[in-house]
Amino acid sequence: MPLPLYLLAVAVFATGTSEFMLAGLLPDIATDLDVSVGAAGLLTSAFAVGMIIGAPLMAALARRWPARASLLGFVLVFAATHVVGALTTSFPVLLVTRVVAALANAGFLAVALSTAGTLVASDRKGRALAVLLSGTTVATIAGVPGGALLGTVLGWRATFWAIALLCLPAAFGVVKGIPARVGAAPRATAAGSSLRDEIAQLAMPALVLVMLLGALVNAATFATFTFLAPIVTETAGLGELWVPVVLVLFGVGSFVGVTVAGRLSDQRPGIVIAVGGPLLLLGWVALAALAAQPVALLLLVFVQGALSFALGSTLIARVLYAAAGAPTMGGSYATAALNLGAAGGPVAAAAALASGAGHLGPVLVSGLLVAVALLVALPLRRFVAPHVAQAVR
Template sequence: MPLALYLLALAVFAMGTSEFMLAGLVPEIAAGLDVSVGSAGLLTSAFAAGMILGAPVMAAFARPWPARSMLLGCLMIFTMCHVIAALTPSFAVLFATRLVAAMANAGFLAVALRTATRLVAPDRKGRALAILLSGTTIAIVAGVPAGSLLGTALGWRATFWAVAVLCLPAAVGIATGIRPAGRTSLGEPDHEPSLRAELAQLRTPHVLIAMLLGALVNGGTFAAFTYLAPVVTATAGLDPVWVPVALMLFGTGSFAGIVVAGRLSDAHPRLVLGIASPVLFAGWLILALCAARPVLLLSLIIVQGVLAFAVGGTLIARVLYAASAAPTMGGSYATAALNLGAAAGPAIGALALAGHDELAPVWVAAVLTGTATLMVLPSLRLIAPRAHRVAPTG
């Protein structure tokens, strides 16, 4: 795999740390800026909204620009937003920086997905995607707990400074490791289709179904992951010190799942989706029913991390394969599917929590994943055609 892929993954790690780090910093931010905890929690919503909006908008804007220029521009905007966030005394400014940073993040990821698949052979998109998204899973394993510890020790502003500093070596790596212009792909077409032609891909069933399935699985994953802490402490009765342990176990599983997706999603997508999807659904059911047993709960957390990211990573790879006729916008379709799930899952989980016990979001994960399982099995012919042919665009 090209070194440039790992440089892109480093930037994704920094951005992933920023996306998830607020989970442990909301009370400190609320106290520091004299706002309610609920208001501070809106910072997460702002980031999710920016990611969903930013993916197609930034990808369309990036079409005339060389990939390296767009990647560096998005990364620099993202970095400056964190510098401003670390300095501002205003919650409104902080909110605005999260929205702008998320749009830059979405633009970066959309272009990075496009660039990553052009750096490898056409039949290795899943492998390239796995390396790129490993930055996100490593952020869950290491970056988020480290950010939480840093924020606890030095204040929440220190975490924003740390993310900004982490972006600098990634920027240098991209500037030196990505070719500024010309062909970047082993199979890139000489002439890219028009924006209208690429947007027309959103009307094709194979693209829409792959995106919907990816959003459902990712929604279930983040519905459960976001509200894992009360399950660990209230349902299982463990000490709060076990919460970061549970999150790290899930992150470790997610990294393993991305590796599995990278190995199998190109050559054997039907195997991953046909077997792992039903097992993922069953796993959420078992976790909801057996969460009061600490050892079983912690074991299931790591297993669900593996399964969720193996299935989710494979589905996102299928979006890229399905949208191969949209070479500049396909990455934004995959990014939008990822983040639609990441935004909707926790929101539905929050609604389910109202008036119910702490296991409600896990049941939400089971419902969303079960729906995806019912859809994925009859859809395999369309989203994962044999011999890895992308379905006709119609």
């Protein structure tokens, strides 16, 4: 894999850390800015909505710019929003910065995903995607716990400053690592790809199908990931110090899963889907049944992290393949699928909690979402991925 991909992964690490870090900072933010914790939770929702809307919007705006200029601009805007967020004493201003940061993040990821496909051979998009997503998995391993620790010791504003500073080497990497003309939209336009043509790709059933499946699997992942803390402390009866340990285990598993799947998702996606999908479903069922056993919980969290990201990254790679006719917008379709799941999964999990299902409600939601994905995917397996029909026989 070319060096520029790893430099892009550094930026994805910074943006991923920012996206997930608020979970441990909301009480302090609420106290400092004199709002309720519930109101502070709007910061997370605003970021998710900004990501969903921002992916296609920012990709469309940036499609006529060279990839390096787009990526650099998005990183610098992302850094600036965190500087403003660290300085403000106004909750509405902080809320606006999260929306703008999400738009910049969505634009960066959409362009990065499209650019990644131009940096490698046409049949290695899955491996390129795995390198990019490794930035997100490392964020869950080190960035989020590190941000929570920094916020505990120095206050939540210090975490915002840290994210802004982390964007600087990412910006340097973009300038030095991405060739000036790689992924430039004028080249795609010259080949006959207009914005209308690229948007029209969304009418393709195969593209819609893999976007739906990717969103469902990612929703299942974040439904349980978002509410792991009460499962650890209430269901398993472990102390609060075990919560970051479990989150790190999930992150390590996700890194392993996305790395292994990256080596299979290009040539043998059917194996990952046909084997990983049922195993993922069984894993959620096992977690719901065994979550009260600490050892089983720790093992299953690692396994589910690996299976979730292996299957999810493979499906998102299929989005890039299915959107080959949208060279500048395909990355935004993949980003939108990811974030529809990331936003919808926790909402469904919260509803399960409120319905009286208890702390294991989110796990049941995760299992249900994966089951729906499998029921959709298996009958239509020939449209999901090449060779998947043979893989499931």
